Amino acid sequence: MSIPGxxxxxxxxxxLLIRRTEEQLVRSYQRGLIHGACHTYIGQEAVAxxxxxxxxxxxxxxxxxxxxxxxLAKGVPPGALIAELFGRATGCSGGRGGSMHLxxxxxxxxxxxxxxxxxxxxxxxxxxxxxxxxxERVSVAFFGDGAANxxxxxxxxxxxxxxxxxxxxxxxxxxxxxEVPFASVSRNPDVAARTQAYGLPGQVxxxxxxxxxxxxxAEAVKRARSGAGPTLLECKTYRTRxxxxxxxxxxxxxxxxxxxxxxxxxxxxxxxRLLGExxxxxxxxxxxxxxxxxVVEEALAFAESSPWPDPATLTDHVYSV
Amino acid sequence: MRELTFVAAAREGLAEEMxxxxxxxxxxxxxxxxxxxxNTTTGLxxxxxxxxxxxxxxxxxxxxxxxxxxxxxxxxxxVDFMFIDFELDALGELFHQTSRxxxxxxxxIKMPILLRGCIGIFGSAGPHHSGNYxxxxxxxxxxxVAVPTTPADAKGLIKTALRCNDPVLFLxxxxxxxxxxPVPDGEHLxxxxxxxxxxxxxxxxxxxxxxxxxxxxxxxxxxxQEGISVEVIxxxxxxxxxxxxxxxxxxxxxxxxxxxxxxxxxxxGAEIATQIVDQVxxxxxxxxxxxxxxxxxxxYSPPLEAAAVPGVEKIAAAIRDLVAE
Ligand SMILES: Cc1ncc(C[n+]2csc(CCOP(=O)(O)OP(=O)(O)O)c2C)c(N)n1
Ligand SMILES: [Mg+2]
Numbered sequence: 001m002s003i004p005g006x007x008x009x010x011x012x013x014x015x016l017l018i019r020r021t022e023e024q025l026v027r028s029y030q031r032g033l034i035h036g037a038c039h040t041y042i043g044q045e046a047v048a049x050x051x052x053x054x055x056x057x058x059x060x061x062x063x064x065x066x067x068x069x070x071x072l073a074k075g076v077p078p079g080a081l082i083a084e085l086f087g088r089a090t091g092c093s094g095g096r097g098g099s100m101h102l103x104x105x106x107x108x109x110x111x112x113x114x115x116x117x118x119x120x121x122x123x124x125x126x127x128x129x130x131x132x133x134x135x136e137r138v139s140v141a142f143f144g145d146g147a148a149n150x151x152x153x154x155x156x157x158x159x160x161x162x163x164x165x166x167x168x169x170x171x172x173x174x175x176x177x178x179e180v181p182f183a184s185v186s187r188n189p190d191v192a193a194r195t196q197a198y199g200l201p202g203q204v205x206x207x208x209x210x211x212x213x214x215x216x217x218a219e220a221v222k223r224a225r226s227g228a229g230p231t232l233l234e235c236k237t238y239r240t241r242x243x244x245x246x247x248x249x250x251x252x253x254x255x256x257x258x259x260x261x262x263x264x265x266x267x268x269x270x271x272x273r274l275l276g277e278x279x280x281x282x283x284x285x286x287x288x289x290x291x292x293x294x295v296v297e298e299a300l301a302f303a304e305s306s307p308w309p310d311p312a313t314l315t316d317h318v319y320s321v
Numbered sequence: 322m323r324e325l326t327f328v329a330a331a332r333e334g335l336a337e338e339m340x341x342x343x344x345x346x347x348x349x350x351x352x353x354x355x356x357x358x359x360n361t362t363t364g365l366x367x368x369x370x371x372x373x374x375x376x377x378x379x380x381x382x383x384x385x386x387x388x389x390x391x392x393x394x395x396x397x398x399x400v401d402f403m404f405i406d407f408e409l410d411a412l413g414e415l416f417h418q419t420s421r422x423x424x425x426x427x428x429x430i431k432m433p434i435l436l437r438g439c440i441g442i443f444g445s446a447g448p449h450h451s452g453n454y455x456x457x458x459x460x461x462x463x464x465x466v467a468v469p470t471t472p473a474d475a476k477g478l479i480k481t482a483l484r485c486n487d488p489v490l491f492l493x494x495x496x497x498x499x500x501x502x503p504v505p506d507g508e509h510l511x512x513x514x515x516x517x518x519x520x521x522x523x524x525x526x527x528x529x530x531x532x533x534x535x536x537x538x539x540x541x542x543x544x545x546q547e548g549i550s551v552e553v554i555x556x557x558x559x560x561x562x563x564x565x566x567x568x569x570x571x572x573x574x575x576x577x578x579x580x581x582x583x584x585x586x587x588x589x590g591a592e593i594a595t596q597i598v599d600q601v602x603x604x605x606x607x608x609x610x611x612x613x614x615x616x617x618x619x620x621y622s623p624p625l626e627a628a629a630v631p632g633v634e635k636i637a638a639a640i641r642d643l644v645a646e
Contacts (some may be wrong), residue, residue: 035445035623070360077546087622095622113451115407116379142573149378150410179355185378252355313627315617 001215005279011049011210012270012280013288018045018069019267020296022096025068028300029245034085036098041069043208043240046266047172051140051233054221060139061109062119064098066172066239067112070142074215075107077123078299088306095253095309096317116177117150119143120169124156127165127230128237132276138224140168146177154198157232161200164229171234172207178243179252191242192234200230207235208266211273238264322503323407325349328360330472330504331479331493336365338483342397345483346373348384349401358403359498385411385436392434393581397483404433405492406452419488420463431486432463435479440468441494441532442619442630451619452537453531453583458490459560459592465489465513466560472502472570473633474557477511485513494531514561518570522552525576525644528567529553530589533580540636549644559589567593570601571608575606578643582630585613607646612639 020125022040029038039050044066050072054059071081075094084091085099086100092104101112110126113119123141130137147153148171162169171191175182183189201223204214212233220231235314238261249258274280325333339345347362353376356363366374375382381402390397394442402408403638408415423432442451458464465487469475475493505581519534520541529537534555541551552570556562571577577597579590590611615629631639 036447036621037564040352087624091339091622093621095625096448096618096620098445098621101448101621102448113411114447150380151382178351178358180376180378185468186374204582309620309622311624314615314620314625315629 001218003211003214007272008211008270009280009284009288011053011214012274012285013292014073015045015049015210015267015270016288016292017078017295018048018072020077020153020292021081021299022068022071024242024296024300025082026245028082028085034099034245035087037065038085038099039066039243040241041243043068043261044172044237045238046210046213047170047207047235048142050210051168051170051217053214054217055061055108055138055140057108059137060110060123061142062110062123062126062139063102063112063142064114064119064144064147065103065112065114066144067142068099069153071102071104071109071112074104074109076102076109078296079302081105082299082303083306085301086306087125088303089306089309090302090306117147117152119144120152120156123167124160124165127160127167127224128163130166131163136225138166138168138221140170142170142172144177145173145175145182145191146180147172148194148267150186156209157195157200157230158198159211160230161198164227166224166227167230168217168224169232171232172237173234174237174239176243176253181252187228190234192232195232200232201234202234204233205233208264208269210266210270217239322505324501325472325504326498326501327472327493327500328498332361332363333476333504334476334479335483338480339365339369341484344395345399347377347399347401349376350377350379350403352401353378361401361437361573370374380514381407381410382414383592386414386418388434388554389414389422392432393422393430397433399435399437402436403437404450405440405454406450408436408438409454416461417591420461423487424463428551432486432488433486434481435491436488437491437493439491439495439498441496442614442626443495443532444486444629445621445623445626446495446619447621448618452508453515455490455492456588459589460587463488464560465558466492467513467542467558468492468531469504469557470494470497470531470555472500473504473509474511474517476504477509478513478557480510481513490518492531496532497535498515511557514557514563516556516563516566517552518552519555520551520567521554522550522574523576524550524574525572525640526554526567527578527580527640528556528593529560529580530556530583533582533636536631536633537580537636539633540640543633543637544597544640548639551640562592564593564596564600568597571597571601572604574601575604576643576646577605577609578639579609580612580631580636580639582614583609586616588613607643609612609642612636612641
């Protein structure tokens, strides 16, 4: 598959937007502006971008506690994301949810989740609805290696497979669930191998190579949309920050391991490829960098100047009427 | 007396019982070398190793069912859910199996299992990490439910729980974990079903649950200056529920308020009010009142979260209103 230069440059811009937004959230967390948990996506950006590049606005994404990148990749404005983490009324959940409860159905982000593995069954159900309603839409479940050991994973991929549902399962295997190494909770290091038991295609992908993810996801989304059933992509990747901001990051993994993965930074890799193949020039990348910075600064200013939610609205939306 | 934090006191109780009883093991995510997300097991892995401090995959239903089987076969499991919210993934196992295998086996099989986790609305934990859920377990026959509020009770109740042959929910409010308080030296057990009168008063009885006990005591101190004398009761266990102590207090004060950050419908307050009406109707000088958290999934944003819970101001206002009835 040859990916056009313009597409590659567009991917670069998007991947950079996630990184710079996350870096801003880290600083904001350190300043005490984020009130609850904040799990960053730094290091894993290629996965969300490579997958969501193939989705239409009415395709649906179901995400995890580490969902800022999925939200941005699906089109949530950075301002609405930051404002949500700041607990402001203009946040994408009106301040009700925070980092782990981002909702933007208008762009197909059907929720990040504080409960591990919830995305898998919900995405399977959305795909069931698409197939029932004869719509050519696709749903995507993002989830971690930790979720792959939850019953919901086994039950979800089995149902998707037997009913040939239009869903793509994207396992982001970043080698750890909090501080638990995947190797200590799975005898087989590959989540993708589990698909054999359930009769759906599974593929291991370099999750730090946005073009590799882009290619694999193109196939998987096409398969789903054409009615040929689900696929599981296992993207091997790594989070280079602690599990959650404010948590320790020692005692369970080595500084050398972190450095080795930082060297495989998906952004640096794409940049050197763009430059090496002459797809983009240094000055072009610098311009993108400046533009992305400006977007993030504007988003931050928007969030900081946004109002708090009105306590009088506390019980709005518990019921439909 | 020496002082410990709530979480250290509970951990000391667990450590003492693990030393006493080799059939005790702990299962949960990160309970091994990491010492638990809330430091519930810090230091124990070094003493007892991986078989007795077992890190699990993220499969709550799986390890709850497994621990139920282990309890049936002579072990004494402690399931550490970290946040009690995650236990909901295992409710089928707990309600169908754990709670009623003793009954179904006509008492021939025991169910010595401790189910622990943090509860409560605290620190912008948001809709998936702020649950209380104790009424669920009060409602199902078979469970015992302990909700300690002081370090001493945390230690005394966890030790009692670890000698109990019924499934015990041990619920720790996140807002209390780092509270310090005196803990007796030596063997210290607190029996189930004995409420504590944590402040004596004449004018009104307030039963408070978990973190609200702390807030109610603060409100009571303030109201003292206004000439209102508040008696505060901490039930300590919700199942069994010591209504005799509450009734005796109401006999004296004639007024009862139940303060609970959990939802009102079918909640602890409804249960206490009904039992108290049954027992001491003639002693009541005013209707029984409840002060609960808002009936809403717990929101994240600080001003919304604050609006969702009782707290010193609202408790003081509710007590003033009740005394004026
Ligand atoms: C049902 C449930 N159990 C436990 C948790 C606590 N928890 C939050 S994140 C996490 C680790 C998740 O690991 P993984 O799925 O690999 O995602 P990662 O954090 O690595 O992105 C755990 C155990 C939870 N949120 N939900
Ligand atoms: Mg992981």
